[in-house]
Amino acid sequence: MKASTLVVVLSVAAAAPSFAHEEHRELGAHVHGHGTLNIAVEKTRVSIELEAPGMDIVGFEHSAESAEQKAALAKAKAQLTDPLALFKIPAAAECKLSDAKVELESGGEHAHGKDEKADAHDHDHGDKDGHDHDGKSAHNAFHVTYALECAKPENITSIAFDYFKAFAGAKELDVSVVTEKAQNKFEVTREKPVLDLAGAI
Numbered sequence: 001m002k003a004s005t006l007v008v009v010l011s012v013a014a015a016a017p018s019f020a021h022e023e024h025r026e027l028g029a030h031v032h033g034h035g036t037l038n039i040a041v042e043k044t045r046v047s048i049e050l051e052a053p054g055m056d057i058v059g060f061e062h063s064a065e066s067a068e069q070k071a072a073l074a075k076a077k078a079q080l081t082d083p084l085a086l087f088k089i090p091a092a093a094e095c096k097l098s099d100a101k102v103e104l105e106s107g108g109e110h111a112h113g114k115d116e117k118a119d120a121h122d123h124d125h126g127d128k129d130g131h132d133h134d135g136k137s138a139h140n141a142f143h144v145t146y147a148l149e150c151a152k153p154e155n156i157t158s159i160a161f162d163y164f165k166a167f168a169g170a171k172e173l174d175v176s177v178v179t180e181k182a183q184n185k186f187e188v189t190r191e192k193p194v195l196d197l198a199g200a201i
């Protein structure tokens with residue numbers, strides 16, 4: 001009995017990374033110009049999650065190679081760590097940034113997949129995974145999470161998206177706002193970069 005319990009636990013643990021892997025693959029299917037912003041308000045805590053194609057933020061999605069690309073990436077990461085400059089919340093809400101985490105997720109960063117491919121190559125020269133892998137690797141995406149503390153979250157009556165001024169390739173964001181009372185979805189575009197949240201929070 002003890003041995004079979006151990007097997008179950010191990011298989012659950014093994015399933016977790018493969019789920020993360022699936023999420024990763026979905027990121028590869030992004031639409032350029034199109035990102036998502038999820039905002040969750042729980043009392044004074046405002047959590048924000050941004051997902052955007054590398055194309056929107058830095059104009060390329062392969063790994064930074066030239067000095068110019070590396071500088072563009074460093075600049076973008078610095079800009080992304082300051083959400084209150086990108087997503088302008090009324091001062092009356094008294095929001096302060098408590099945490100920012102910027103990640104560049106590589107669509108082709110499947111190190112284990114590469115190893116599998118190398119193994120497969122030894123046995124089977126006709127495998128077509130190589131092509132798929134190359135396609136994915138050209139679609140890096142940014143995944144950014146923020147935690148804000150807002151003394152008066154009810155005063156978040158609008159958000160001005162200077163995000164579009166900062167990142168020339170960004171065209172629109174699908175925004176979801178979740179509060180303890182409701183969940184609302186919005187579309188914010190470069191043409192109309194303001195989100196009216198009066199009464200929503």
Ligand SMILES: [Zn+2]
Pocket residue numbers: 030032053054055061138139140
């Ligand atoms: Zn892409």
